[in-house]
Amino acid sequence: MPGTNRFFLDWVSGSSAVIDLQAQGREQVTSFLLRYTSPFRPTMRAPQQELAAGPPEFEQLTRDLDSFATRSAGVVRRGGGGAAPVADTAELAELGQQLFDMVLPKLVRSDLRQQGLFVELGTDEELLHLPWEVMHDGTGFICLKHYVGRYVNLRRTPELQARAMPEPGSSLDDLAVLVICVPDPKPQDGQAFEQLPSVEREMEAILATLGGLGVQPRVLAGRDATRMRVLRALRDNYHIIHFSGHAAFDPNDPNRSSIVLDDAKLSVASLTSALAEQTAVLCVVNACETTRSGGAPRPAGGTGGVGGGAAGDEDEQLTWRDQYNLYGLARAFLENGAYVLGSRWKIPDDAAQLFAETFYGSFLGQGHPIGRAITEARAAVHAKAAPTDFSWASYVYYGDPRLTLRAHPKTDATEETTTGGLPMGLDEEPTDVGPADGGGGLPMGADEDSTPSGNPTIDDLLGELPVAEPEMNAEPSNFEPVLRIIESPPSDSEEARALRAAGRMLSALAPDQKQRLAEVLDERAAAPELLGTDRILLIGQLRARIGE
Numbered sequence: 001m002p003g004t005n006r007f008f009l010d011w012v013s014g015s016s017a018v019i020d021l022q023a024q025g026r027e028q029v030t031s032f033l034l035r036y037t038s039p040f041r042p043t044m045r046a047p048q049q050e051l052a053a054g055p056p057e058f059e060q061l062t063r064d065l066d067s068f069a070t071r072s073a074g075v076v077r078r079g080g081g082g083a084a085p086v087a088d089t090a091e092l093a094e095l096g097q098q099l100f101d102m103v104l105p106k107l108v109r110s111d112l113r114q115q116g117l118f119v120e121l122g123t124d125e126e127l128l129h130l131p132w133e134v135m136h137d138g139t140g141f142i143c144l145k146h147y148v149g150r151y152v153n154l155r156r157t158p159e160l161q162a163r164a165m166p167e168p169g170s171s172l173d174d175l176a177v178l179v180i181c182v183p184d185p186k187p188q189d190g191q192a193f194e195q196l197p198s199v200e201r202e203m204e205a206i207l208a209t210l211g212g213l214g215v216q217p218r219v220l221a222g223r224d225a226t227r228m229r230v231l232r233a234l235r236d237n238y239h240i241i242h243f244s245g246h247a248a249f250d251p252n253d254p255n256r257s258s259i260v261l262d263d264a265k266l267s268v269a270s271l272t273s274a275l276a277e278q279t280a281v282l283c284v285v286n287a288c289e290t291t292r293s294g295g296a297p298r299p300a301g302g303t304g305g306v307g308g309g310a311a312g313d314e315d316e317q318l319t320w321r322d323q324y325n326l327y328g329l330a331r332a333f334l335e336n337g338a339y340v341l342g343s344r345w346k347i348p349d350d351a352a353q354l355f356a357e358t359f360y361g362s363f364l365g366q367g368h369p370i371g372r373a374i375t376e377a378r379a380a381v382h383a384k385a386a387p388t389d390f391s392w393a394s395y396v397y398y399g400d401p402r403l404t405l406r407a408h409p410k411t412d413a414t415e416e417t418t419t420g421g422l423p424m425g426l427d428e429e430p431t432d433v434g435p436a437d438g439g440g441g442l443p444m445g446a447d448e449d450s451t452p453s454g455n456p457t458i459d460d461l462l463g464e465l466p467v468a469e470p471e472m473n474a475e476p477s478n479f480e481p482v483l484r485i486i487e488s489p490p491s492d493s494e495e496a497r498a499l500r501a502a503g504r505m506l507s508a509l510a511p512d513q514k515q516r517l518a519e520v521l522d523e524r525a526a527a528p529e530l531l532g533t534d535r536i537l538l539i540g541q542l543r544a545r546i547g548e
Contacts, residue, residue, distance in 0.1 A: 006408040007175045007239075009281065011400060012369045013496040013534035015039040016118035017111055021103070022048070022153050023124040029055050032127075036108050039117060041533075053102045058127070061102070064095060065131070072390065088387040096136030104135075113137050115145045118371055118401045122151040128327045134393050143393070144379055147371025149401035152327070152334070172405070175364075176238040177217035179206060182225045182245030185262045193260065198349040199244040202286065205353045206242060209360040213407060217242075227264040234274045239405070240282045241338075247287035247329055254328035259287055271332040281403070282370070283333040285342040286352070330398060339399025341374065351381045351391035364405055371401020478505055479513050487520045492535065499538040506545060518546045 018037035023029045033048040072087035100109065111117070112135075119142065121132050132150070133143035142148060183199040203221060210217055218238075220229055225245075246260035255272075258265035266274075330340040347355065358380040363373035374397055382392040482501045489495030502517060509517070521543045530536045 007172045007364070007405045008408065009170055009172055009239075010404050010406065010500070011402040012404050013493075013538070014118050014369070014402065015116070016120065016402070016534070017108075018120045018122070019104070019108065020122040020153070021051075021124065021127060023126050024050075029126055031055075032058075032124075034103070034105070036105070038107070038111055039114075049105070051103060057102060058130070061095070061098060062129070064098075068092065068095060072388065089385075089390070090387070092134055092390060092393065093136045093141070096131070096134040096141060097138060099130060099132070100135040100137055100142075109137065112142055112146065113139065117146045118369070119146045119148045120151060120401065121148060122153050124153045124155070125327070128152065131393065133396065141393070144375065144382060147369065147375050147401040148397065149339075149371055150396065150398045152398070171408070172239055175215050175240070175405070176236075177210060177215060177240045177242070178233060178236075178238045179203060179217045179219045179221070180225050180230060180233075180241070180243045180245070180261075181219070181221040182243075182260060182262055183222065185246060185260050188260070188264060193246055196245065198347060198352045199286070201349050202244050202347075202352040202356045205356040206360060209357055209365065213364055215364070223262055225262045227261050227266055230261055230266065231270075231274050234278060237277075237279045239280060240284070241278075241280050241333075242284040242286075244286040247285075249328055254331060257328045259285075259329070268329060268332045272335060275332060275336040275338075278336055278338075280333070280336070280338045281405070282399070283330075283338045283340050285330060285333070285340060286347070287329065287342070327398075334398055339370070339397070339403065341370075341395060341397045341399075343394040344396060345390075345394050347391045347394055348389070351385070351389070354384070355381050355391070355395070364407065367404060367406030369402050369404045370399070371397070371403075374401075479509060479517075483517060483520060486517075486524060492533075496535055496538065499535065499542060503538075503542050503545070506542070514546050518543060521546075 017039050018035075020035040020037075022033045022035075024031045024033060031054050032051045034051055035048045037045070068087045068091060100112075104112070112119070123130075123132070128150075133141070133148055135142045137145075181199055181203040183196040185193050187193070203219075207217065207219070218233060218236075220233060243259055248258045248260060248265060250256040255269040256267055258267040259271070327334075330342055333340045341359075355377045359373050359377035362368045362376045363370055368376070374395060378392040378395065385392055478501065482498045482505070485494055485498035486502065489498065506514070506517075521539050524530065525536065525539050525543070530539070
């Protein structure tokens with residue numbers, strides 16, 4: 001039924017940091033430069049600084065990771081037949097701390113020892129293979145303490161697909177989701193594939209979670225997931241695309257990497273063409289190595305990937321760089337402008353199901369930003385994992401960790417999970433996501449503080465006033481209490497919520513109301529405490545719209 005599962009798309013406020021690494025050298029990389037943007041944005045910013053660590057140090061760390069991957073192959077690939085793995089979480093923490101200390105200056109290390117930051121981490125393609133999410137600060141892995149998203153620094157200007165960017169706070173109307181699940185594809189080119197019960201259980205968890213939110217996805221599963229049907233389905237637009245199954249990676253030519261459908265492979269090149277008109281915001285790709293092309297070595301143990309492997313594979317040496325290259329497959333989605341969440345190796349059944357349930361429940365059910373939802377899902381899996389199970393570390397996210405899809409509070413499916421009267425407000429309390437190697441709950445940063453005792457919240461002031469409609473046509477009667485919050489905010493988070501509410505009702509305001517709002521915004525923009533915050537960006541955006 002149209003309009004029953006409407007969602008808003010937005011980017012939340014919160015303390016954030018940016019770590020940007022770029023390689024130097026034309027023909028051969030000679031050094032690396034670091035630029036860091038701290039949570040408190042300074043107005044005088046240092047230039048890029050050259051890292052003390054160069055290519056030799058990174059190559060040594062990669063060799064250490066190769067050794068770790070070889071000794072953990074029986075766990076991460078679930079192949080069976082290999083020697084008992086000896087690598088464990090303690091060794092992964094040691095490697096993560098080496099990376100943390102080798103790359104990050106003292107100031108950055110100090111900031112990351114906090115909790116609950118939105119961390120954007122950009123690297124050149126030469127450094128994509130390194131496990132940045134498992135950097136360890138001596139007390140915990142950063143992916144269990146912060147909300148991490150990657151981006152890629154390209155050496156040439158990409159020919160990205162043109163697409164209209166959604167306006168913050170815009171409504172997606174009915175949320176459209178495509179789920180492609182291929183647990184047991186037919187033999188192809190003389191190759192038989194391992195059956196993947198984890199993929200089926202993951203799909204069941206996704207459908208149950210989405211169904212509870214009133215979202216009915218389009219599903220292509222099993223024998224229905226043929227190449228022709230998938231290509232036909234991709235002609236329609238979706239907000240989320242989720243694929244689970246086998247994949248084939250070619251480290252020498254990423255365009256020849258592919259996902260394995262029931263009757264044929266779909267290469268990155270073909271997938272890029274099929275996605276040319278697609279407007280998906282998020283693509284989840286739970287597909288890891290099934291086959292290797294271009295003469296790349298195979299890991300010890302023989303079978304496994306999220307996809308295990310083909311029956312009868314020979315035991316060979318596993319290399320971290322080639323084996324764990326999600327980017328080669330993800331770039332088909334990234335070049336189309338979508339964000340991508342993927343796994344690097346096979347996830348055991350229980351872990352895959354728990355991650356999917358926790359992630360979609362947090363991201364869509366509770367309207368949390370995607371970075372937080374991923375961290376909560378990691379933490380849920382980590383809390384139940386054995387020391388030799390690295391399922392929680394498998395996931396990599398390319399995208400802005402502040403992205404949120406929040407259900408409209410008037411829908412029956414979400415009225416119990418949405419607090420307050422304003423759907424886009426940052427009103428949720430931090431959730432304790434379990435142990436994070438010494439950490440407790442995950443605070444949402446400076447803009448998520450609690451309201452001081454005695455000060456009215458925006459919900460107190462709004463009372464029973466009507467909620468703004470998804471098309472932002474709020475009644476003008478909401479204006480006065482929202483304006484009072486912006487003028488004298490009781491807390492950072494209440495001010496952010498009020499600014500978003502004003503944006504949604506702007507088109508319904510009278511000229512004199514817009515003028516009053518503009519005057520208040522100009523006054524707040526001069527407040528020194530807003531310098532470097534996301535709220536000053538919201539004020540600027542809103543002020544620009546009033547002036548149009």
